Amino acid sequence: xxxxELIATAAxxxxxxxxxxxxxxxxxxxxxxxxxxxxxxxxxxxxSNLWLRTADRVKIVVGEFxxxxxxxxxxxxxxxxxxxxxxxxxEFPVSGxxxxxxxxxxxxxxxxxxxxxxxxxxxxxxxxxxxEENGPLFKIEVSILKDTxxxxxxTSGAGLHKRGYRAEQGEAPIKETLAxxxxxxxxxxxxxxxxxxxxGSGTIPIEAALIGQNIAPGFNREFVSEGWNWISDKLWDEAxxxxxDLANYDxxxxxxxxxxxxxxxxxxxxxxxxxxxxxxxxxxxxxVKDFTTxxxxxxxxxxxxxxxRLGDKPMVEKMYTEMGxxxxxxxxxxxxxxxxxxxxxxCYGKPATKKRKLFNGFIQTNxxxxxGKRPPRxxx
Ligand SMILES: C[S@@+](CC[C@H](N)C(=O)[O-])C[C@H]1O[C@@H](n2cnc3c(N)ncnc32)[C@H](O)[C@@H]1O
Numbered sequence: 001x002x003x004x005e006l007i008a009t010a011a012x013x014x015x016x017x018x019x020x021x022x023x024x025x026x027x028x029x030x031x032x033x034x035x036x037x038x039x040x041x042x043x044x045x046x047x048s049n050l051w052l053r054t055a056d057r058v059k060i061v062v063g064e065f066x067x068x069x070x071x072x073x074x075x076x077x078x079x080x081x082x083x084x085x086x087x088x089x090x091e092f093p094v095s096g097x098x099x100x101x102x103x104x105x106x107x108x109x110x111x112x113x114x115x116x117x118x119x120x121x122x123x124x125x126x127x128x129x130x131x132e133e134n135g136p137l138f139k140i141e142v143s144i145l146k147d148t149x150x151x152x153x154x155t156s157g158a159g160l161h162k163r164g165y166r167a168e169q170g171e172a173p174i175k176e177t178l179a180x181x182x183x184x185x186x187x188x189x190x191x192x193x194x195x196x197x198x199x200g201s202g203t204i205p206i207e208a209a210l211i212g213q214n215i216a217p218g219f220n221r222e223f224v225s226e227g228w229n230w231i232s233d234k235l236w237d238e239a240x241x242x243x244x245d246l247a248n249y250d251x252x253x254x255x256x257x258x259x260x261x262x263x264x265x266x267x268x269x270x271x272x273x274x275x276x277x278x279x280x281x282x283x284x285x286x287x288v289k290d291f292t293t294x295x296x297x298x299x300x301x302x303x304x305x306x307x308x309r310l311g312d313k314p315m316v317e318k319m320y321t322e323m324g325x326x327x328x329x330x331x332x333x334x335x336x337x338x339x340x341x342x343x344x345x346x347c348y349g350k351p352a353t354k355k356r357k358l359f360n361g362f363i364q365t366n367x368x369x370x371x372g373k374r375p376p377r378x379x380x
Contacts, residue, residue: 001041002084007152008036008048008055013358017181018055025051037061042231045155046239049225050218053180053207056159059141059152060085067149068102070112073142077116077151083124085153087229089135092117098144113142113151136227157224163210164221165275168267170200174303174338178360179207180217185356185367186299186336190253192375193298197288197323199257202268202281204301209277212253216243220276254295258286289322296332297375306340306363317347324349334372340365 010018012034019036022029025047029038036055040048048058063080067073086092094117096110103109117140118131139154161176174182182204188194190212196204210217219240225231259265262285272281288304304323307316320341327335328349337344340363345351352368359365 001043003039003041004045005061006038006040006044006048007059007061008038008052009057009059010035010055011175011178011359013356014054014178014181017184018052020184021052021054022048042235043239045225045231046223046236047242049156049160049223050216050239050243052160053211053217054177054184056161056177057154057156058160059154059156062140062151062153064148064150066147067144068147070103070108073103073109073149074112074116076149077113077142078120080120080151082117082120085230086117086121086138087135088121088125088127089132090138091133091135092138092140094140094142096142096144099146101144101147103144103147103149109142109144109149113140136229137224138228139224155223155225157222160218162221163217163275165206165271166201166203167270167274168201170261170264170267172303172305173201174203174360176203176207176217178358179203179303180211181358182301182303182336182338182367183208183211186301186369187334187371188299188301190251193254193293193295194256195291195293195298195300196257196302197259197286197291197300198302198304199259199268199283200264200303202257202271202283204303205255205257205268205281205283206272206275206277208301209253209255209272209280210275212255213248213251213280215247215249219243219247253280255281257281257283258288258291259283260285260287288319289326291323291326293330293333297372298330298333299336300327300333301336303338303360306365308340308363313341316341317343320344320347321349330372332373332375335368335370337368338365339368344368 015031019031027038029036065076094110094114096106098104141152143150265283265285268283272278305316307313353371354369356367
């Protein structure tokens, strides 16, 4: 097996959550802006794609070097061992980005990288004609930051948020990777009740159920690197079998998703069935102000409307107040809400135990956390 330099890319603010996941898979890692670096072999590529819940993609770093001129970019790209990755018929589109760098023309950088790789492969495969590029896909990226170029190959294909269960969605669905992070950032464990009172298409309850039963999020999808000749089908089978063995389908879980909109409730149910969790999660139509429970030590996670649309704010803020009133009797419950609304705590009626800045797409939000009393066995 070969040792690769790998990166798991992460949305801004989620790097530490991704790093914990990478470590839990057994890989030492380094946290950087927007990514987590780790070293691993072919099996690590299969495993990280199958298991990482909060990362966007897994990429191989082919090389990293200083490049201030196009000549430097060409020669240093050509010096990298591309033939180790790309077979003769590989399809290898090159995309790029450049930030605070001398080489700022992204289209020129892409063209030069492509030319350098073609040059290298032509020598290796003794080609005098064009490469047909009718084989497996290797998406290459040249990313230049402060004159340092990083050349990567994507191993994931569709972003890792595409789990394969979301057949339908509402107006503002949360990305599956962020939904998983919201769950992992709480103190929820599968023996505690879980409620999402703004469930929409059901993403947060579905991610919680996958976490609760230790089901690999990528179990029902394919990855672009499955088409590569140097990662055997046997290895992918091994990683999938391992995931199957680790899944704990017998774990009982108590997860409820509710929403004011009955159409969303039906969509959430359909998505949960698609994820194979249909029987496991209860969905119902309900307004948050009508929340009641006799259970204790539960966790509520929600991505409510933010009131960003013109005219929506007063209505949304009133709803936050009603939510605060409805949830205040439940001292043993912990409440976690993600919103961009700066007046959330004021409307909800009390300051959060902790806040964490997170991005929901391009919207800067706060994850407001109200910690409830700890379950008795946790008290030392
Ligand atoms: C931002 S969306 C949630 C998206 C969801 N996380 C998903 O992935 O699809 C907010 C949801 O809150 C629901 N909602 C709005 N007001 C509500 C209320 N007072 N009580 C309960 N649900 C409400 C909306 O119908 C909408 O589905």
